[in-house]
Amino acid sequence: MVSVNKETCIGCGACTAICEQVFEMKDGKASIKKSQDKSKIPCVKEAADACPVNAIKV
Numbered sequence: 464m465v466s467v468n469k470e471t472c473i474g475c476g477a478c479t480a481i482c483e484q485v486f487e488m489k490d491g492k493a494s495i496k497k498s499q500d501k502s503k504i505p506c507v508k509e510a511a512d513a514c515p516v517n518a519i520k521v
C-alpha cells in the first residue's frame with residue numbers, strides 16, 4: 464500500500480512529476496490517486512526515492 468505522510472510532505476511536486484499515474488497534488492500536498500494498491504507500478508519506487516523528505520512509503 465502506497466502512502467504519503469502529509470505531515471512531512473513539503474509539496475515540492477517531485478513525485479507527481481515522476482509518477483503522475485499515482486500521485487497528484489491536493490491542497491499543496493501530494494496525494495495518492497484512488498485508493499487501490501499502487502505499489503506494483505514501477506515509478507512509485509522511483510518517486511519514493513526522489514522525495515526529499517522521505518514522505519512516501521511503499
Ligand code: SF4
Pocket residue numbers: 467471472473474475476477478479492493510513514515516517518519
Ligand atoms: S516528492 Fe515528497 S515532498 Fe515532494 S510532493 Fe511528493 S511526497 Fe511531497
